[in-house]
Amino acid sequence: MTEQEIAKQFPKLEPELIQEMVKVADLKVFQEGDLLIRTGQNIRSAILVLDGLVKIYREDDQGNEFFMYYLDAGKACAISLVCALGSETSGLMAKAITKASVVSIPVQYVDEWMGKYKGWAQFALSSYRERFEELLETIDHIAFRNMDERLVFYLKRHQEKFHTNIVPISFTEIAQDLNSSREVISRLMKKLSEKGIVQLHRSQIEIIDLQRALS
């Protein structure tokens, strides 16, 4: 982990802060499918994503999981900041869906740097803000929208984060992410393909034109 690597993804942090970070933080590399944060785990470090993509889920006591949002390079897990400060456990799960490098910062520094480096405080705040907005958007969808609209939104988010029209995710996994069932996704996907919005292939979906879903 070099200062350049961090500075590139987190340009708003002060050089001195980055120097200190290199000294005290760990670089952790996760492989595709690895869990960064497990439900119920006591979180002891804040997490900044240097590279790769991480999926954040909410999990309830019955083991239902619900996809909330992606974190990519330059983003921080707001929940890890929350829990780091409070030493609390969380009902959250973070999973690497590509190979991912993250900077892991021990609890005490998260707090200490808040007063010491203005850039850090601003970074933490804007992380909260962005995650907060995403949560609100998520609430909108589950509160006000039907499954068909939510599915389109799901595909759209994937398209935006991966910059590709190929979604290599099985219906089963999509169903889990949306807290639905495979059969429902299957039915809705059929409708989307009939409308020419997507093309279905085995184990992957090709997005043709999501705009058309508005009609």
Next chain:
Amino acid sequence: MTEQEIAKQFPKLEPELIQEMVKVADLKVFQEGDLLIRTGQNIRSAILVLDGLVKIYREDDQGNEFFMYYLDAGKACAISLVCALGSETSGLMAKAITKASVVSIPVQYVDEWMGKYKGWAQFALSSYRERFEELLETIDHIAFRNMDERLVFYLKRHQEKFHTNIVPISFTEIAQDLNSSREVISRLMKKLSEKGIVQLHRSQIEIIDLQRALS
């Protein structure tokens, strides 16, 4: 607005900060039913609740509103901090449900104090954290629970915030808050009263024993 009043509700803020706050902030008093924040409004000040109770809603473009949480004395509207900093508009609505006194802090100070007063930065962060947790809890309910459980949770929150077993809210309003319909609430309430969990009176509900709802 005196320093004592503020210090009483916000004991963690530095005396110097409170002095400055008295100088630059406004005290606004809202009557029951008044809107503090309107959907789509550009928010120009952060809001701290000194007294009374405020209800926070999410509203979508079709005018559906969805109750998220209460703010009481000593709490801040995290969204007003968000939007204050970013000068953005929000899809949110804040309504006074009792007579409420709030401290209204112009945008520029919200940001300035973040570096100047450690107590302020910590207060802002912990506001985010608490609101974030509440949002997660809200997501749990709409994602994983049925309307009957959500209704019980709604009553429970009211009981906790108001410290009373009398809920003076019409079925129509509860239905709006839960993004449901009056008839559904009516049916579920009947079940709850048959189980002895609540007693129904005109325009108000008496909570008898919410614990029993678990069975």
Next chain:
DNA sequence: GGTATATCGTGACACTGGTCACGATTGTGC
């Protein structure tokens, strides 16, 4: 090639919850 596994399609059915229609009850203002 053959077997196991993952993935997907689909019809039948049930349940939750939203909508409609109508009426009953209670409170309010005159």
Next chain:
DNA sequence: GCACAATCGTGACCAGTGTCACGATATACC
């Protein structure tokens, strides 16, 4: 008392979606 509004109850119906059952197809591994 009387008109009116707000509140609540309830039956009928329907749409969305979760569940079950079963089969079809593709992929992976031996």
